[in-house]
Amino acid sequence: MSLERSIVKLSAALRAKEVSSVELTRRYLERIERHGELNAFINVDRERALAQARSADERIASGKVGPLTGIPLAHKDIFCTDGMLTTCGSKILANFVAPYDATVIECFNAAGAVILGKTNMDEFAMGSSTENSYFGPVRNPWDRDAVPGGSSGGSAAAVAAGLAPAATGTDTGGSIRQPAAFCGITGLKPSYGRVSRYGMIAFASSLDQGGILTPTAEDAAVLLNVMAGFDPRDSTSVDRPVPDYSAQLDHGIKGVTIGLPREFFGEGLDAEVGLAVEAAIDEYKNLGCEVVDINMPNCSLAVPCYYVLAPAEASSNLARYDGVRYGYRAPEYTDLTDMYKKTRSQGFGTEVKRRILIGTYALSAGYYDAYYLQALKLRRLIAEDFRRAFESCDVIVGPTTPTTAFALGAKVDDPVAMYLNDIYTIPVNLAGLPGVSVPAGFDSAGHPIGLQIIGQYFDEGRILNVAHCYQQATDWHKRIPNGFE
Amino acid sequence: MRWEPVIGLEVHIQLLTQSKIFSGESTRYGAEPNMQACAVDIALPGVLPVMNKEAVRMAVKFGLAVGAQINHRSVFARKNYFYPDLPKGYQISQYELPIVSRGHIDIEYDGAIKTIGITRAHLEEDAGKSLHEDFHGLTGIDLNRAGTPLLEIVSEPDMRSAQEAVSYLKKLHALVRYLQICNGNMQEGSFRCDANVSVRPRGQTELGTRSELKNINSFRFVEKAIKFEIERQIDVLEGGGTVVQETRLYDPGKDETRSMRSKEEAHDYRYFPDPDLPPLEFDESFVEAVKQTLPELPDAKRDRFMSQYGLNAYDAGVLTTAREMADYYEEVVSASGADPKLVANWVTGELSGYLNKDNREIADSAVSSTALAGMIKRIADSTISGKIAKEVLDAMWNGEGDADAVIEKRGLKQITDLSAIEKIVDEVLAANPVQVGQHASGEQKVFGYFVGQVMKATSGKANPKQVNEILEKKLRS
Numbered sequence: 001m002s003l004e005r006s007i008v009k010l011s012a013a014l015r016a017k018e019v020s021s022v023e024l025t026r027r028y029l030e031r032i033e034r035h036g037e038l039n040a041f042i043n044v045d046r047e048r049a050l051a052q053a054r055s056a057d058e059r060i061a062s063g064k065v066g067p068l069t070g071i072p073l074a075h076k077d078i079f080c081t082d083g084m085l086t087t088c089g090s091k092i093l094a095n096f097v098a099p100y101d102a103t104v105i106e107c108f109n110a111a112g113a114v115i116l117g118k119t120n121m122d123e124f125a126m127g128s129s130t131e132n133s134y135f136g137p138v139r140n141p142w143d144r145d146a147v148p149g150g151s152s153g154g155s156a157a158a159v160a161a162g163l164a165p166a167a168t169g170t171d172t173g174g175s176i177r178q179p180a181a182f183c184g185i186t187g188l189k190p191s192y193g194r195v196s197r198y199g200m201i202a203f204a205s206s207l208d209q210g211g212i213l214t215p216t217a218e219d220a221a222v223l224l225n226v227m228a229g230f231d232p233r234d235s236t237s238v239d240r241p242v243p244d245y246s247a248q249l250d251h252g253i254k255g256v257t258i259g260l261p262r263e264f265f266g267e268g269l270d271a272e273v274g275l276a277v278e279a280a281i282d283e284y285k286n287l288g289c290e291v292v293d294i295n296m297p298n299c300s301l302a303v304p305c306y307y308v309l310a311p312a313e314a315s316s317n318l319a320r321y322d323g324v325r326y327g328y329r330a331p332e333y334t335d336l337t338d339m340y341k342k343t344r345s346q347g348f349g350t351e352v353k354r355r356i357l358i359g360t361y362a363l364s365a366g367y368y369d370a371y372y373l374q375a376l377k378l379r380r381l382i383a384e385d386f387r388r389a390f391e392s393c394d395v396i397v398g399p400t401t402p403t404t405a406f407a408l409g410a411k412v413d414d415p416v417a418m419y420l421n422d423i424y425t426i427p428v429n430l431a432g433l434p435g436v437s438v439p440a441g442f443d444s445a446g447h448p449i450g451l452q453i454i455g456q457y458f459d460e461g462r463i464l465n466v467a468h469c470y471q472q473a474t475d476w477h478k479r480i481p482n483g484f485e
Numbered sequence: 486m487r488w489e490p491v492i493g494l495e496v497h498i499q500l501l502t503q504s505k506i507f508s509g510e511s512t513r514y515g516a517e518p519n520m521q522a523c524a525v526d527i528a529l530p531g532v533l534p535v536m537n538k539e540a541v542r543m544a545v546k547f548g549l550a551v552g553a554q555i556n557h558r559s560v561f562a563r564k565n566y567f568y569p570d571l572p573k574g575y576q577i578s579q580y581e582l583p584i585v586s587r588g589h590i591d592i593e594y595d596g597a598i599k600t601i602g603i604t605r606a607h608l609e610e611d612a613g614k615s616l617h618e619d620f621h622g623l624t625g626i627d628l629n630r631a632g633t634p635l636l637e638i639v640s641e642p643d644m645r646s647a648q649e650a651v652s653y654l655k656k657l658h659a660l661v662r663y664l665q666i667c668n669g670n671m672q673e674g675s676f677r678c679d680a681n682v683s684v685r686p687r688g689q690t691e692l693g694t695r696s697e698l699k700n701i702n703s704f705r706f707v708e709k710a711i712k713f714e715i716e717r718q719i720d721v722l723e724g725g726g727t728v729v730q731e732t733r734l735y736d737p738g739k740d741e742t743r744s745m746r747s748k749e750e751a752h753d754y755r756y757f758p759d760p761d762l763p764p765l766e767f768d769e770s771f772v773e774a775v776k777q778t779l780p781e782l783p784d785a786k787r788d789r790f791m792s793q794y795g796l797n798a799y800d801a802g803v804l805t806t807a808r809e810m811a812d813y814y815e816e817v818v819s820a821s822g823a824d825p826k827l828v829a830n831w832v833t834g835e836l837s838g839y840l841n842k843d844n845r846e847i848a849d850s851a852v853s854s855t856a857l858a859g860m861i862k863r864i865a866d867s868t869i870s871g872k873i874a875k876e877v878l879d880a881m882w883n884g885e886g887d888a889d890a891v892i893e894k895r896g897l898k899q900i901t902d903l904s905a906i907e908k909i910v911d912e913v914l915a916a917n918p919v920q921v922g923q924h925a926s927g928e929q930k931v932f933g934y935f936v937g938q939v940m941k942a943t944s945g946k947a948n949p950k951q952v953n954e955i956l957e958k959k960l961r962s
Contacts, residue, residue: 079531080529080530080531086530086531088530093530096530098529098530098531099524099529100524100529102531197531197533198531198532198533199531199532200531201530201531202530202531202761204760205760205761206760232535233533233535234533234535235533235534235535235536235761235762235763236533236760236761236762236763312757313757313760315565315755316563316565316574316575316755316757318574319565319567319573319574319575320528320530320572320573320574322567322569322574324569324572324626325527325528325572325626326529336569336624340567360755363565363755363756363757364753364755365753365755368755368757372757
């Protein structure tokens with residue numbers, strides 16, 4: 001049996017007992033081992049995975065089967081997993097075994113899914129290339145000299161390479177959608193508050209949102225059904241009913257109005273990416289959608305706004321890594337202050353330290369009004385741009401990223417160039433809206449191109465349907481990188 | 486005096502909730518170190534705070550009791566600083582928008598009533614404790630207290646002497662115990678006080694430079710520390726120096742304050758709204774519901790005790806300082822059916838003496854309100870005299886049973902048989918002819934001598950009223 005790139009089909013095969021969860025899990029574990037050069041995983045617990053698979057097989061045998069029973073999944077190493085290393089890509093947590101499960105992990109465990117392992121990521125989810133991991137960079141399965149995007153680069157590479165049927169990720173400024181675009185897969189960031197953040201290690205609390213990286217929009221719906229919902233342990237999660245997202249995929253998209261933000265097609269957009277996106281829009285017209293131009297006048301300020309707010313929150317969120325209670329502590333120090341300084345200097349990587357410094361500065365007395373408060377105002381203006389845009393359209397479509405995957409090392413010395421990679425994804429986080437990236441072609445170097453679909457608050461069902469209809473009409477998402485068949 | 490002290494107090498009270506302010510962990514005092522610290526309290530990666538509604542109710546209750554503005558929308562902020570007993574590296578507190586603002590408390594000092602403004606009261610979490618002993622030069626961290634809900638009550642700089650500050654503090658202490666939102670235990674740190682002290686030339690409206698006094702956790706220390714600090718600042722100013730803004734620590738051993746950190750060394754706490762907690766919002770119906778739970782407050786109770794029981798302001802004040810004391814008093818009044826003033830005398834006098842001697846709270850009194858009522862009944866029905874009652878109470882306090890049992894066992898029943906008393910009076914008068922003569926020649930004070938002799942002859946058991954009457958009658962004839 002060839003490796004199905006569809007959770008829906010794998011689930012059917014498990015239910016029909018064409019394959020067992022143990023067999024499936026073994027197959028993926030072997031692939032993870034074989035493709036170690038991608039460095040997609042930080043930690044794989046073979047025995048634990050097989051034990052979970054065995055118990056899933058028992059459930060299947062007894063007929064107690066859900067859509068994810070026995071499906072192996074990979075989890076970004078930002079989700080606390082009881083009894084497993086949970087490093088967040090950092091030296092400072094390199095020895096941290098979480099004593100509890102994140103709500104997202106609990107949801108998937110309860111659904112009978114199997115944990116293959118924890119995927120590599122930019123340290124504390126800070127980065128757009130997964131080059132900021134203490135555990136080394138991840139390589140893009142389409143081009144091993146290119147980055148997979150980030151920060152959920154390990155998850156994206158794993159799904160694209162078929163090392164896992166699907167993976168979880170988190171998205172603070174594009175960390176699911178951008179690597180999904182770079183790796184030619186589907187990546188969904190739900191609305192802020194749709195998925196619990198409990199147990200998901202915080203980078204920027206007001207922006208972080210858990211989501212999934214999958215082969216198809218149809219699969220994303222299946223996984224979102226399991227992970228979405230109110231969690232009393234997360235005061236920012238939203239208490240509203242979770243619809244059946246899979247059931248919303250049957251709707252056609254005739255008459256759906258697509259808004260095109262002209263600002264997303266201007267300077268900085270790679271010509272090949274632009275062409276692919278235009279072609280996708282033509283496809284939508286063929287499918288009966290209406291297309292209108294919209295304006296997002298404040299979105300050009302999203303990147304500077306984000307690089308004040310996210311580091312400000314991060315500077316505070318990361319204060320707990322002080323060497324006192326858990327995690328890395330410098331081996332030698334003279335007194336308490338020295339212990340803090342050495343622990344944090346040695347434990348954090350360059351990019352994390354850069355952002356802690358930026359954030360500390362932005363919150364300091366005398367600068368708070370000029371930076372933090374100003375950025376909060378901008379954030380409201382950007383959200384207002386979206387609100388106004390949605391008066392004339394149902395979804396907003398554009399490129400996920402301005403370019404395709406760039407070469408490893410190309411931007412490590414130029415943080416601003418790296419930050420600009422998230423120019424189209426960041427506004428969505430600032431507004432708290434759901435967004436999905438779907439494969440929409442390849443550039444001449446053979447690197448995948450992503451199309452971003454943005455919806456209104458809690459309109460995940462609609463954007464998944466819009467993505468699904470496109471995937472019914474195209475086969476970009478079915479392409480598999482060479483050597484990973 | 487040239488100088489006028491200006492004092493404001495910041496009081497932290499631990500709220501009497503079952504669980505912590507942002508986690509479900511217990512707040513019970515005295516557990517083994519770190520046995521009451523869950524994942525949220527020790528700030529594991531990924532954990533999030535969830536607001537404890539009971540703490541909100543208690544804060545609102547306090548606000549209502551001090552006539553404050555209750556803010557239907559308040560915001561939690563992070564106060565960032567590094568310290569080993571602060572697990573997250575920040576304290577969740579309220580900064581720009583507190584839950585309670587602009588209230589007041591009336592204090593009485595030197596017979597006058599003065600209103601002390603309350604600037605604000607805000608919710609926050611407590612830190613853990615650093616233990617510097619018993620670790621061979623290392624520091625132990627106990628996080629049991631981390632996340633205990635606190636209400637920080639900030640007064641206006643309205644106090645002008647250490648004594649006024651103590652009056653305010655005592656009033657506040659009584660109030661939060663009345664409201665049952667804090668146990669008021671200062672030794673365990675449930676009620677903690679910092680003081681901002683400055684002095685200025687009398688007549689000047691502008692405030693002087695202040696220092697903040699820490700570690701003053703008893704009424705006595707508050708008074709001594711503030712007094713010391715006022716004197717110190719006056720000395721500095723009169724010596725031509727300037728007071729520097731700083732935090733000072735009170736050392737009760739040496740009875741002095743000393744500099745802890747200057748303004749320049751002060752932390753920049755980088756406050757910003759906590760993104761993990763949405764603004765705290767509730768509507769008027771929530772406030773109304775809390776209002777229904779408000780007990781009668783000390784001032785109202787004192788006024789009622791004066792009008793209902795005819796007590797003077799002093800006794801009414803003493804009896805209403807603590808809610809338990811007031812309840813005890815009213816129980817005795819109701820169970821004994823005796824004169825409320827008589828009851829007040831026994832409760833504020835003898836009983837309080839025993840409580841003080843044994844260092845007990847009224848709740849732990851060895852003589853219950855029912856037992857005391859039983860004894861007072863026996864005074865009221867003339868079974869025993871007030872003097873004998875003291876002996877009875879002493880026996881009751883020492884566990885000899887209720888009043889009737891003690892009276893019976895010790896044979897303390899008052900002699901009320903008129904003929905028996907007459908007989909003894911006759912004997913006393915016959916035995917003291919000299920004194921009878923003195924009395925006849927107008928020396929009234931000899932009368933007391935006769936009474937004393939009769940009481941002595943009856944071991945105090947004669948009814949003093951009857952003795953007086955009979956003596957008067959006999960001496961007149």
